[in-house]
Amino acid sequence: MKKDNLINLVRKAFFIDTAIITKTDSWFLLQNSINHILNWQTFSNKSREVLSELYGNQSEIIEHVLKCGDKIDKDTNYENQYIRNWIYSNKEDKLLFICEIVTKLATERNAITIKIESDVWDEPLSGDTIKKLLPSTVKMPYNAFILDVTNYNWTYNNEKVKTIHFSKFGENEKYINEKNIHGMFVLVIYTDDPAANVIYLDPNKSLEEHIKMGYDLKGTDDIEYLLSRLFSIAMYLENFKLDKSRVVIGKQIVKKNKKKHILSDKQITVIRLKQPKAEAIIEREGIEKGKINVSFLVKGHWRNQSYINSESKERYNKLKWIDSYFKGKDKDKLQKIIEI
Incomplete structure (x- = not known):
């Protein structure tokens, strides 16, 4: 090319x-x-x-x-x-x-x-700005990243595909109801295949060098897809501050994706949107636990936590927020989850 x-x-x-x-x-x-x-x-x-x-x-x-x-x-x-x-x-x-x-x-x-309050953007590798719109000069400060929108309520679920729309606050319903989404920032998340949402990068190489490697870039459509994903993340983060107080540690193994030729056992950065507010205590029935043969990210959620009053000895429930965590087979890779 x-x-x-x-x-x-x-x-x-x-x-x-x-x-x-x-x-x-x-x-x-x-x-x-x-x-x-x-x-x-x-x-x-x-x-x-x-x-x-x-x-x-x-x-x-x-x-x-x-x-x-x-x-x-x-x-x-x-x-x-x-x-x-x-x-x-x-x-x-x-x-x-x-x-x-x-x-x-x-x-x-x-x-x-790129206004991102995070230490990775202060490194000489990424610098404070993107100096030119050229793939030979642009480098990203992540070795890989995945955007998890499981807690985000501006999403439209369609079985295996989740589309998240970013617009001015409060206008999302108006846009979706009018089917006027062309004026919004749109990002598609594949819920059935987490590995498809991951982009691996060598932070020491420029985008142009990644493109020349081309092991999973079969044509111009793939290259455009890669570049648009990179700039999507960067430009979205430009407008939202990272909440450093909610950086947590988790574990994850990303399985190989044949279609996109993604390797397994790679460390990734998970960028997760903040948790929703608790609405009410939910009565839950018991479930049977079976053997898990895959690895996956459990989204943050509110749970009914059972407590016992030390004086009356009566049992009561109270809502407790559970941060996202990694679960499943071979969950031995430490990884940060960055909340925005």
Whole structure:
């Protein structure tokens, strides 16, 4: 694969997973600028006026957006309407116009800050910022990671696949009810195969070096998938602080996944969302315990803990939070679970 293609892919992944993050002014500007391009023909006559009013202090970016829009507008090969869904259907030419804006915005800011309060991001290897949107320079501070969303209530369960939608707080139901999820950050978790959610990295190698290794990257789709997952995690963490007080130790063996060629017995970092609030004591029936032949992560949960009053000797129940822990066969790998 040519280097130019690698660069384009990393830009594509970066746009897809960060365009809807609006916590900082820079991402808000990026999102709105892209919306103007995607819907250019709808209001092209008013575009200069609207952009100038919204972003008068960003003249260079506005000029760049307008030039891209003009180029799209004058090309007879393009359709009349530009919608976000087309970005995901391999429309390379339109997407590259948008990627130019992402790159220009990042260049003008000099660097894209990854605001993560964790010691791993202070290491010289990862540094404080991603200096360029190039796979030859980007390194991640994890040897591997998995995102566990079992406790997250903004999820939609569909048997073996769980999709988590990130949007502005309180707007998730509105988006889901209207089936308007294209404006949200979306990450798919495979609940039937935990190993499929794990990405292994050598923190001493750049993304470009990982791509060249290519032992589980069969084509551009796999590379795009890898890059989008990496930047998804990084950009999500940028907007949420790590709660160091709730870092716990667990054990896990990740079984080999034939489809993605994931090796077993690898240490991973589990990034887990905080536990939900206890609602009420739940009456539970007894269960039979059998032999466990697999390894798995038990999600954090509220449990009815039985106590005995030391004076009255009466037994009573009280809710107790149980942190996530690893269970099953060959559970001998120590591993941190990072809560966010």
